[in-house]
Amino acid sequence: MNKKTFGNKLVASPYIVWSAIFIVVPLIIMLYFALTDSSGNFTLANLSGLGEYKKAFAISILYAAIATVITLLLAYPMAYFMSKLKISSQRMIFMIVMIPMWMNFLIRTYSWITILANTGLINTFLKNIGLRPLKLINTPGAVILGMVYDFIPYMILPIYSVMSKIDNSLLEASEDLGSNGFNKFKRVIFPLSRPGVISGITMVFVPSVSTFYISQKLGGNKTMLIGDTIEYFFNLGPDYYNIASAISLVLMVMILICLFIMNRFSDGEEGGVLM
Amino acid sequence: MKILSRIYIALIVLFLYAPIAVMVVFSFNSSSSVWVLEGFSTRWYEGLGNDTAMLNALKHTVIVAVLSAIISTVLGTAAAVGINAIRRKFSKKIIMSVTQIPMMNADIVTGISLMLLFIFFGKLIGLNESLGFGTVLIAHITFNLPYVILSVMPRLQQTDSHLAEAALDLGCPPLKAFFKVILPSISTGIITGFIMAFTLSLDDFVISYFTCGHYQTLPIVIFNMTKKSVKPDTYALSTLIFISVFVLMVLYNVLQTKSEKKHAS
Amino acid sequence: MKKIHALLLTLIISLSVLLTGCGYQYKELNLRANYDKSLQGTTLTVYNWGEYISDGADGTIDVNKEFEKLTGIKVKYLTFESNETMYSQIKSGGISYDIIIPSDYMIERLRNENMLSKIDTSKLSNYDLIEDKYKNLFFDPNNEYSVPYNVGLVGIIYNEKLTGKDIKHSWDVLWDEKYKDMALNFSNPRDAFMTAQMLLGQDLNTLNKADWDAAAELLKQGKSNLQSYVMDEIFGKMETGEASVAPYYAGDYLTMLDTNPDLRFFYPQEGTNIFVDSVCIPKNAKNYDAAIKYINFLLEPDISTANAECLGYASPNTAVINNKDYCYYQNEILYPDESTLPKVQYYHDIDNEIRTYYETLWTKVKAY
Numbered sequence: 001m002n003k004k005t006f007g008n009k010l011v012a013s014p015y016i017v018w019s020a021i022f023i024v025v026p027l028i029i030m031l032y033f034a035l036t037d038s039s040g041n042f043t044l045a046n047l048s049g050l051g052e053y054k055k056a057f058a059i060s061i062l063y064a065a066i067a068t069v070i071t072l073l074l075a076y077p078m079a080y081f082m083s084k085l086k087i088s089s090q091r092m093i094f095m096i097v098m099i100p101m102w103m104n105f106l107i108r109t110y111s112w113i114t115i116l117a118n119t120g121l122i123n124t125f126l127k128n129i130g131l132r133p134l135k136l137i138n139t140p141g142a143v144i145l146g147m148v149y150d151f152i153p154y155m156i157l158p159i160y161s162v163m164s165k166i167d168n169s170l171l172e173a174s175e176d177l178g179s180n181g182f183n184k185f186k187r188v189i190f191p192l193s194r195p196g197v198i199s200g201i202t203m204v205f206v207p208s209v210s211t212f213y214i215s216q217k218l219g220g221n222k223t224m225l226i227g228d229t230i231e232y233f234f235n236l237g238p239d240y241y242n243i244a245s246a247i248s249l250v251l252m253v254m255i256l257i258c259l260f261i262m263n264r265f266s267d268g269e270e271g272g273v274l275m
Numbered sequence: 276m277k278i279l280s281r282i283y284i285a286l287i288v289l290f291l292y293a294p295i296a297v298m299v300v301f302s303f304n305s306s307s308s309v310w311v312l313e314g315f316s317t318r319w320y321e322g323l324g325n326d327t328a329m330l331n332a333l334k335h336t337v338i339v340a341v342l343s344a345i346i347s348t349v350l351g352t353a354a355a356v357g358i359n360a361i362r363r364k365f366s367k368k369i370i371m372s373v374t375q376i377p378m379m380n381a382d383i384v385t386g387i388s389l390m391l392l393f394i395f396f397g398k399l400i401g402l403n404e405s406l407g408f409g410t411v412l413i414a415h416i417t418f419n420l421p422y423v424i425l426s427v428m429p430r431l432q433q434t435d436s437h438l439a440e441a442a443l444d445l446g447c448p449p450l451k452a453f454f455k456v457i458l459p460s461i462s463t464g465i466i467t468g469f470i471m472a473f474t475l476s477l478d479d480f481v482i483s484y485f486t487c488g489h490y491q492t493l494p495i496v497i498f499n500m501t502k503k504s505v506k507p508d509t510y511a512l513s514t515l516i517f518i519s520v521f522v523l524m525v526l527y528n529v530l531q532t533k534s535e536k537k538h539a540s
Numbered sequence: 541m542k543k544i545h546a547l548l549l550t551l552i553i554s555l556s557v558l559l560t561g562c563g564y565q566y567k568e569l570n571l572r573a574n575y576d577k578s579l580q581g582t583t584l585t586v587y588n589w590g591e592y593i594s595d596g597a598d599g600t601i602d603v604n605k606e607f608e609k610l611t612g613i614k615v616k617y618l619t620f621e622s623n624e625t626m627y628s629q630i631k632s633g634g635i636s637y638d639i640i641i642p643s644d645y646m647i648e649r650l651r652n653e654n655m656l657s658k659i660d661t662s663k664l665s666n667y668d669l670i671e672d673k674y675k676n677l678f679f680d681p682n683n684e685y686s687v688p689y690n691v692g693l694v695g696i697i698y699n700e701k702l703t704g705k706d707i708k709h710s711w712d713v714l715w716d717e718k719y720k721d722m723a724l725n726f727s728n729p730r731d732a733f734m735t736a737q738m739l740l741g742q743d744l745n746t747l748n749k750a751d752w753d754a755a756a757e758l759l760k761q762g763k764s765n766l767q768s769y770v771m772d773e774i775f776g777k778m779e780t781g782e783a784s785v786a787p788y789y790a791g792d793y794l795t796m797l798d799t800n801p802d803l804r805f806f807y808p809q810e811g812t813n814i815f816v817d818s819v820c821i822p823k824n825a826k827n828y829d830a831a832i833k834y835i836n837f838l839l840e841p842d843i844s845t846a847n848a849e850c851l852g853y854a855s856p857n858t859a860v861i862n863n864k865d866y867c868y869y870q871n872e873i874l875y876p877d878e879s880t881l882p883k884v885q886y887y888h889d890i891d892n893e894i895r896t897y898y899e900t901l902w903t904k905v906k907a908y
Binding site: 011013016025033078088101102104107109110111112121149209210212213217230 | 280281283284287288290291292293294295297298301309310311350351353354355356357358360361370373374376377379380381382383384385387388389391392395413414416417420424449474477478480481485493494497498501505509510513516517520521524525528531532
């Protein structure tokens with residue numbers, strides 16, 4: 001008789017079966033496709049041929065990294081200032097930041113075209129006040145802007161949620177001990193907010209590095225990110241499933257490695273169960 | 276400093292809402308352009324009622340979101356209870372790592388791997404159409420599950436297990452003990468999990484894109500529209516969704532503040 | 541005061557655009573064939589190009605709705621944006637369709653891969669309306685698998701106000717620095733390669749990898765000149781003056797012209813691509829009989845005319861071509877005098893290896 005913990009592990013079995021079929025098996029099938037040619041024979045050609053796409057990988061990582069840094073720089077002060085507001089205002093701003101996440105991101109991204117286009121709102125305004133129009137849309141900058149815009153709530157919210165829990169008495173104590181503003185930040189606020197920063201970074205970096213919509217709409221379809229490459233091949237038909245699977249596999253491994261490194265940084269305080 | 280921080284918050288909010296404002300304004304455009312404003316009209320709102328493709332997609336989205344949220348909440352809560360009871364650290368760790376995969380992985384990889392699975396099995400059993408309602412539902416349940424499990428799990432760990440044990444010792448059947456003792460204490464986790472699952476499902480585009488077949492959800496229809504020329508009707512529908520979300524959130528906020536004030540007094 | 545005048549003027553212009561827009565007005569359909577409700581309650585899944593059917597906007601005929609009313613068959617209508625996307629959906633086995641409308645070379649490929657059902661044209665009472673020159677073409681020599689829907693040519697659309705009247709009638713305009721950041725090109729590989737192949741004087745169906753390499757090089761060179769790669773997004777971009785030069789299908793030019801009267805069109809001197817889009821029934825169709833009915837319905841003079849007027853594409857249907865009330869009757873862009881036209885070439889289904897070669901090459905152009 002085992003009564004130490006309530007519940008029977010058997011109730012997890014439907015889920016365990018489910019996750020085996022719909023999480024593990026699909027990845028095995030993907031691995032199978034990555035390691036075979038279109039007639040089903042074993043080959044390493046898909047993986048060894050991936051050098052062809054190193055530019056797509058490099059650009060995706062670069063753009064996603066830039067977007068993540070910008071997002072962090074914008075979101076961190078936001079989260080900090082939010083946590084200093086009255087409780088009722090905090091709640092209101094929290095809600096305001098969250099609402100856009102409920103809206104379809106395709107539409108929100110698409111409306112940026114209206115703002116950034118050559119005949120769009122910003123350039124029409126510039127022309128009307130007699131300035132030269134700027135080239136905004138269809139540039140790498142527009143793609144990065146799209147990433148920052150779409151994913152910034154995922155950075156603000158986790159950082160805010162750890163910051164709002166920082167005990168004010170800690171800050172007061174550090175002030176009493178003679179900490180100036182910068183020291184207070186370095187010694188108290190930043191270390192305590194680190195788990196939020198880490199989860200924010202992963203929640204922005206992962207979707208940015210694998211996106212295929214933002215670059216098509218805001219980048220004029222002129223950059224081929226890794227997500228675009230995968231989508232392109234999948235839309236050409238089953239002949240390309242092998243190469244597309246190989247690229248997906250590498251993308252996945254890359255992301256998992258990033259997350260693993262991130263997890264090490266977070267001191268295992270939260271979510272350290274991965275791997 | 277205080278003023279500066281207020282200005283900063285206002286600027287970020289402006290950034291977040293600029294495209295939404297554009298969308299709302301252009302949904303009232305009298306011409307069919309989403310670039311050039313020509314005049315005020317509500318024709319796109321009036322036309323929505325006749326756009327069967329879009330309404331169907333909305334219906335599909337809601338059905339999938341509700342069903343996948345319910346199923347994943349039930350399955351996920353049971354899973355959390357079960358996993359919590361597993362003693363061997365190693366097996367627990369493996370299960371939790373697998374659970375995190377759909378959460379951590381890029382959506383496009385999850386979507387593609389599921390699509391390959393469905394097509395593979397569809398071919399195996401000789402279906403001439405393997406993608407559709409069933410597959411998009413399975414896909415949504417799959418990516419919802421980790422969120423449910425991870426929001427129920429911490430509550431479960433905080434729950435005092437002695438209470439439940441006491442109930443069992445007094446001859447209470449396990450199921451009853453669960454509903455009477457455990458469930459009330461983990462209910463906030465379950466509700467959070469459900470809401471998260473519902474939201475994620477409503478908003479999902481990438482995974483549905485690869486698994487939905489003919490059963491197109493709203494994000495898919497919108498995606499197809501943005502491949503042509505978006506008309507203000509898409510903006511009109513999004514505006515309506517925006518307003519309903521906004522009203523719901525404000526209402527929720529007001530009610531919560533009120534109930535807290537009551538408790539305080 | 542001036543402002544009000546300007547406002548009124550734009551209002552009048554926008555109204556008149558609405559009124560003059562081409563659209564087949566009708567009261568009651570005149571039908572040649574008989575339609576019964578024997579298949580009532582079944583569903584027909586139609587997979588067509590985007591913006592490629594008369595859908596009832598602005599008082600035109602809603603083709604699918606009329607078919608539903610007449611036969612009681614429910615039409616599930618879905619769209620694709622390139623032949624390749626359509627192919628991948630059907631080939632994967634993930635999704636089945638009853639009606640598809642691919643282009644010539646794709647029909648050839650689908651037929652070669654045994655993915656099409658035969659269409660018994662004797663069951664199509666309206667088949668006699670198809671003009672003879674669109675029968676027995678290379679992709680379906682015995683008219684067993686396809687029924688022509690639209691025909692067309694690719695040309696270049698430009699905005700006279702932005703480019704000036706003086707424009708070289710050549711594919712070279714897409715590479716011309718004069719139109720930097722204002723030029724568009726196709727986002728699907730076959731059509732994009734075509735623009736370069738034409739400039740290089742190549743056979744569009746060349747089996748020589750070096751030819752494709754040369755075309756890819758040219759596309760890479762031209763990339764920095766382009767604003768973006770597009771498909772149907774071109775409508776918005778050309779109509780608003782966001783872009784000034786773009787290659788696209790002649791029929792769509794006429795549709796854009798309805799919204800933006802500054803647009804002009806030419807067939808480049810180096811020659812261009814000609815295409816026929818035809819209706820086919822895939823092998824895994826679920827509702828073959830309804831599909832046959834639907835095809836016959838599409839051939840109806842009233843329906844064909846409605847489609848031809850709404851889409852702006854040239855029709856292979858004699859009931860449209862010879863109809864003096866048809867708004868593009870003898871239109872010189874859609875029905876050009878063949879003696880004045882530069883050399884035209886069809887796409888063919890190319891050998892698998894070469895196709896994979898250029899489709900992969902395209903990712904390098906895009907990543908360049």
